Amino acid sequence: MPIHFDKESRVFHLSNERISYVLQLVKTGVPAHVYWGRKVKDGQLATLIPYQERSSFSPNPFAEDRTVSFDALPLEYPVYGTGDFRHPAYQVQLPNGSTITEAVYRTHRIYAGKPQLEELPATYVEQDGEATTLELDLVDEQAGLSITLIYTIFEQLDVIARSVRFANEGGGNLKLLTALSAGVDFRTSDYEMVHLAGAWANERHMQRRQLAPGLQSIGSSRGSSSHNHNPFVALLQNGADEDHGDVYGFSLVYSGNFTAQVEVEQYGTTRVTMGINPFDFSWLLEPGESFQTPEAVLVYSAEGLGGMSRTYHRLYRTRLCRGEFRDKSRPILVNNWEATYFNFNADKIEQIAKAGSELGIELFVLDDGWFGKRDKDNSSLGDWVVDRAKLPGGLDDLAQRVRNLDMQFGLWFEPEMVSPDSDLYRKNPDWCLHVPDRRRTEGRQQLILDFSRPEVCEAIRTMVADILRSAPITYVKWDMNRNMTEIGSAALPAERQRETAHRYMLGLYSVLEQLTSEFPHILFESCSGGGGRFDPGMLYYMPQTWTSDNTDAISRLHIQYGTSLVYPISSMGAHVSAVPNHQVHRMTSLEMRGLVAMSGNFGYELDLTKFTEEERTLVKQQVEQYKAFRPLAQFGDFYRLRSPFEGNEAAWMFVSEDKSEAAVFYFRVLAQPNAPFAWLRLKGLLPEADYALAGEEAEAAVYGGDHLMYAGLQVPRLTGDYQGHMWHFKRK
Numbered sequence: 001m002p003i004h005f006d007k008e009s010r011v012f013h014l015s016n017e018r019i020s021y022v023l024q025l026v027k028t029g030v031p032a033h034v035y036w037g038r039k040v041k042d043g044q045l046a047t048l049i050p051y052q053e054r055s056s057f058s059p060n061p062f063a064e065d066r067t068v069s070f071d072a073l074p075l076e077y078p079v080y081g082t083g084d085f086r087h088p089a090y091q092v093q094l095p096n097g098s099t100i101t102e103a104v105y106r107t108h109r110i111y112a113g114k115p116q117l118e119e120l121p122a123t124y125v126e127q128d129g130e131a132t133t134l135e136l137d138l139v140d141e142q143a144g145l146s147i148t149l150i151y152t153i154f155e156q157l158d159v160i161a162r163s164v165r166f167a168n169e170g171g172g173n174l175k176l177l178t179a180l181s182a183g184v185d186f187r188t189s190d191y192e193m194v195h196l197a198g199a200w201a202n203e204r205h206m207q208r209r210q211l212a213p214g215l216q217s218i219g220s221s222r223g224s225s226s227h228n229h230n231p232f233v234a235l236l237q238n239g240a241d242e243d244h245g246d247v248y249g250f251s252l253v254y255s256g257n258f259t260a261q262v263e264v265e266q267y268g269t270t271r272v273t274m275g276i277n278p279f280d281f282s283w284l285l286e287p288g289e290s291f292q293t294p295e296a297v298l299v300y301s302a303e304g305l306g307g308m309s310r311t312y313h314r315l316y317r318t319r320l321c322r323g324e325f326r327d328k329s330r331p332i333l334v335n336n337w338e339a340t341y342f343n344f345n346a347d348k349i350e351q352i353a354k355a356g357s358e359l360g361i362e363l364f365v366l367d368d369g370w371f372g373k374r375d376k377d378n379s380s381l382g383d384w385v386v387d388r389a390k391l392p393g394g395l396d397d398l399a400q401r402v403r404n405l406d407m408q409f410g411l412w413f414e415p416e417m418v419s420p421d422s423d424l425y426r427k428n429p430d431w432c433l434h435v436p437d438r439r440r441t442e443g444r445q446q447l448i449l450d451f452s453r454p455e456v457c458e459a460i461r462t463m464v465a466d467i468l469r470s471a472p473i474t475y476v477k478w479d480m481n482r483n484m485t486e487i488g489s490a491a492l493p494a495e496r497q498r499e500t501a502h503r504y505m506l507g508l509y510s511v512l513e514q515l516t517s518e519f520p521h522i523l524f525e526s527c528s529g530g531g532g533r534f535d536p537g538m539l540y541y542m543p544q545t546w547t548s549d550n551t552d553a554i555s556r557l558h559i560q561y562g563t564s565l566v567y568p569i570s571s572m573g574a575h576v577s578a579v580p581n582h583q584v585h586r587m588t589s590l591e592m593r594g595l596v597a598m599s600g601n602f603g604y605e606l607d608l609t610k611f612t613e614e615e616r617t618l619v620k621q622q623v624e625q626y627k628a629f630r631p632l633a634q635f636g637d638f639y640r641l642r643s644p645f646e647g648n649e650a651a652w653m654f655v656s657e658d659k660s661e662a663a664v665f666y667f668r669v670l671a672q673p674n675a676p677f678a679w680l681r682l683k684g685l686l687p688e689a690d691y692a693l694a695g696e697e698a699e700a701a702v703y704g705g706d707h708l709m710y711a712g713l714q715v716p717r718l719t720g721d722y723q724g725h726m727w728h729f730k731r732k
Contacts (some may be wrong), residue, residue, distance in 0.1 A: 002132035002153050005112045006458045009046035012108075012134060013571040014153040014160065015039055019300050021153065023076050024049065027062055029105030031136060031149065032077035033185045036160075037246060038302055049074060059083040072267055074185035077138070077149055078576060079103070079166070086265050087215065089273050090164070091185040093282075094143055095172035103138035111353015114152045114161070119506050121540030122295040123152075123161050123319050130155055130319075134390040141570050144287075157315050160298040168285040175495075176283040178261070180251065180275030182296035189213075189264040190522055194305070196230040196562050201550035201583050203227050203531035204562035205643050208236075211264050217260035219277050222486025223448070223501055225535040233260040234722035235272065240304050241648060242640055243683070247301040247308045250274050251566055253320070254294035255591075256505040258280065273643050282485070282498040288299050297536070305565065311635055313568040317635070320536055321409045321543040321571070325523045329630050330570065330601045331408060332360070332545065332623055333475070338551070338577050339368035339607035342375050346391050346629065350401050355608035357405040358603060360623040361474055363603075364402045365410035369422075370395070372422065378445040379415040382424030384463040410475025411467070411524075415460045416508065417446045417481065419667070433500070435488040443482030446670050451511070452503035453491045461511045468519050476513065478512075480528040505537075512541035525573060531654045534563065534571075544571050544601055551577035551605060553588045553596040554722060557644040557667055560599060561652070569654070570634040574600025576622075578607070590615055592667070594622040595724040599652065599665055600631065628694070629663045629728055632656055636663075639683040655684035659705075660731040662691065666715050667724040678715035682708040691729040702732060 004013045010025035022034035022045050034048050051067035053060075058071035061083050071084035081100040086323050092101050113128035125131045130139065136149040146167040153160055162182040168174045189211050195218050196204040207217075218233060222224040231252035236638040237245045249274060252258050257277035264270050274296045297315070301307035316331065318326070334356040353364040363533060371387055372380025386394050399409040418432055420442070425432070432447040436441050440447055450456050468476070489500045507731040516524060521719050524542040525534060530549035538545060545567075548559045556574065563572055574597040579587045597603070604619070626633070632654045641651035644667075668681060685691065685705035693701040703713070708729075716725060 002155065005041065005110065006042070011045050012136070013042060013045060014132075014134065014151060016153060016155055016158070019158045021151070022048070025105050026073065027065075029138075030073075031105065031138070033074040033076045036184060036248070036298075037300055062303050063409070065216050069440070074187065076270065077147070077181065078183055078185075080273070081300055086271050087261055087263055087273060088178060089168075089180040090147070090176070091178040091274070091278075092143065092145055092166075093175040093177055099177065101140045101143050101145055103145060104139045105431075106139040107147075108134060108136045109726045115150065115213055117163060117295060118292045119509065120292060120294055121320075121509060121537045122163070123159075123297060123315060123437065124251070125319065125323075139169075143174065144172070145169060145174060154315070158300050161217050161295055161308060162298060163295045164293045165290055166285065167290040168287050170447045174285040176285060176291060177281075178660050179277040179283065179291060179293050180273050180278075181293040183271060183273040184248070184251070184298070186270040186272070189268050189270045191235040191270060192238065192240070194234040194565070195237055195260070195263050195457055196232055196565060198227055200227045200529050200532065200556070201548060203548050203559055204268065204532065204565075205558055206562045206565060206643070211235075211262065211270060214263045215261060215263045216257060217255070219279075221257050221277055221279050223256065223487065223504070224480065224533045225255050225258060225537070225591045226483070227529065227532040229272075230384050230566070231258045231260065231535050233262065233272070233274070234305070235262070235270070236305070239303060242306045243304045245302075245304050247302070247305055247565070248272075249299040249312065250301070251297045251312065253297060253531050253536040254505070255538065257501055257537050276502060277701040278499055281502065283502070284499070286526075294537070306639060309565055309640075312566050313638060315406075316390055316536060316566075317568040317570055319565055321539055323543065324520050325543050327635070329634060330523065331362040331475070332626060333362050333363035333410065333603040334366050334608060335365040335367055335477075335575065335605045338410075338582055338605045340371040344369065344390065346393065346398050346401070349398060351609050352607060353402045353405050353407055354613070356604070357407050359608065359620050360627070361407065361604065363408040363410055365412065365475060365477060366398070367412040367477070368414070368479075370411070379419045379421035381414055381419040381446050382422045382449070384413070384415070384467055395467070395473075399471040399473065408474040408553045409472060410477065411473050412479060413464060414475045414479040414481060415464050415511075416449055416451060418449050419446050430490045433484060433487055433489065433504070436490075438486055441485040443485070446482060446663055448482065448484055450489050450491070450504070451507035452489045452526065454507070457507045461514055464515060465518060468515075468522065473522060473525045475525070477525045477527055477546065480533060498539065509537070509541070516541050520665065523557060531559070531563070534567065538569055539567070544573055546573040547600065549574055550583045552581040552584045552586050553593045554586060554669055555584060556596050556671075557650045560596070561640065562651060563642055564638055564640065564652070569600055569638055572600035573603065574598075574706070575603040575605040579606045592724045594618075595665055595667070595726055596623065596691055598626050598726075601634065602630075612700070617631040632663055636661075637684055641680055641683065644669070649678070651680055653682060655682070659684070659686045659689065664713070664729070665724065665725040666726075668718055670721050671719070671723075679712040681710065681713060682713040685709055687732075690732045692732050694728040694730050701728070
């Protein structure tokens with residue numbers, strides 16, 4: 001059985017064929033963390049927690065046994081106030097103003113399957129046999145507080161999904177001050193920490209550093225998961241690399257303010273906690289009310305970062321993403337944003353679409369500027385009606401013109417925003433996030449609608465749905481272009497104002513659930529100034545995200561490599577744009593731009609009508625080439641070969657699940673004089689199989705899988721800066 005409870009030792013053992021996760025009830029029923037890692041047998045698991053009396057500065061909660069101190073005990077869901085001085089996973093304020101709680105075991109349930117989380121995105125199963133769940137009920141009777149720790153272990157994936165449900169079973173109000181989703185106490189601090197940091201147009205750069213005493217944390221208080229930090233952190237056993245060593249990953253299925261903390265304390269142990277950022281957060285629980293935390297997805301890998309990534313990729317691609325497009329190849333698109341910005345009309349759009357159709361491109365996406373009086377970015381957000389000056393025949397006419405070219409039609413929205421210069425704002429000035437008598441700080445000359453209010457959510461949902469019904473639209477790019485300020489809601493009482501940011505996320509998730517359910521034939525892509533909300537929460541509703549507003553090929557080597565640490569390639573939008581690049585003004589070849597963009601969901605974001613005949617020929621070849629290996633790129637296993645964060649090169653590859661096909665990409669940034677030969681050792685192939693280069697004479701270009709993985713593949717001589725090369729292998 002995947003979850004076993006030993007009544008005598010009071011040990012819970014969660015396991016599948018490869019991993020074990022163990023916790024134990026100590027003394028009065030305090031859940032302690034025992035083990036997480038490679039699978040171990042039952043037997044002596046109860047002996048893995050060391051007990052030793054510490055100094056008087058580590059208090060003893062049980063007078064009869066001074067070997068127990070919460071300050072040293074590895075706790076499963078720690079709380080501050082009764083002897084553990086490390087950062088807690090939860091804190092509750094009681095009616096008397098105190099914040100001391102002590103919840104202990106009451107009962108538990110073990111069952112097949114995985115529960116849905118109320119109002120929140122989460123991983124799921126399609127059949128109960130795919131996973132087993134433990135619900136561990138804790139109670140503080142004096143406070144009237146119930147806490148349910150929810151654990152799910154997947155049968156075929158090395159994944160533990162964790163979340164927590166709080167309930168007020170007493171007669172007075174309780175206020176949650178901290179309500180994190182998971183905590184794990186590790187017995188040593190001999191780890192490195194990896195996380196993804198950056199900024200707008202520079203997202204998800206891989207950061208790696210040795211743990212040190214004290215608190216090392218990342219997070220967001222911007223109202224979204226943010227460009228700056230991604231809701232992911234991993235601990236790596238010292239010496240672990242891409243392919244070897246123990247790695248422990250933590251990823252939060254949430255799109256709002258978050259924290260991930262790694263604390264090394266006085267006894268050389270390490271605590272990792274993750275969840276909603278407690279900064280500027282509280283949640284009032286009246287009698288009978290409950291609160292559900294977002295889900296934290298924990299992945300253990302004995303095969304380095306690569307093994308961890310492929311587990312996250314498979315889980316998020318197949319059991320987080322949903323809907324018609326989860327398993328469907330994504331279309332090659334052209335987006336008009338960098339081609340026209342706001343300056344377009346129906347004829348210009350049709351010209352670009354016609355050029356795209358002739359090149360084999362499958363989808364045209366009309367970006368910002370089609371609605372209201374939107375000739376620049378200072379007006380009309382919230383007025384989701386077609387600008388007839390630009391599009392006299394409306395969206396339906398334009399969509400039909402595009403479809404007559406044998407292309408699909410897609411549309412850009414920014415539904416969470418409102419321009420002060422808009423009819424919606426003039427009619428409903430209190431519908432934005434704001435605090436009375438305070439200025440309303442603008443970003444990009446826009447304000448944020450208050451999605452914590454049901455009437456706002458319904459109004460926006462209705463407007464968007466009306467547009468989607470008005471024309472044959474098969475793709476939506478859903479954008480969000482600023483961070484939250486003056487976070488307050490006119491609809492909430494004073495004691496609930498600090499709930500606004502989380503209620504906003506619940507409102508947004510509700511709108512997305514309704515729209516994606518009503519329009520299952522539409523492929524939704526998330527965007528927030530590019531990658532400002534590239535997180536698992538959004539992937540639950542939208543199976544892909546615009547990876548970054550920075551489309552420069554060299555910048556994208558770092559951005560896409562870092563993103564791949566957690567997120568499947570099928571979730572990454574990647575486009576060829578014009579040069580000089582509009583963000584960094586770099587000149588790179590069309591070949592290089594194409595190879596980098598083909599390492600994601602492929603598309604173009606430029607004026608196709610301006611191509612030379614030579615460029616048209618090359619783009620047509622790129623489109624044909626991508627179509628030939630598209631299922632492999634979007635749904636194959638991904639292996640990183642060379643890191644752009646460690647030198648002048650980058651390389652990665654895709655391998656089909658049955659090992660019959662592989663695509664390999666190599667990139668060199670700057671040319672070097674008299675450079676050494678470059679070799680790549682491939683990964684993930686069958687050593688006994690033979691692989692032929694697609695398009696080559698089979699007798700002259702057949703390699704053994706063992707040759708490719710152990711001896712390696714020589715990189716051809718490349719001339720000049722910013723060069724790339726691709727190999728496409730098929731098993732003979």
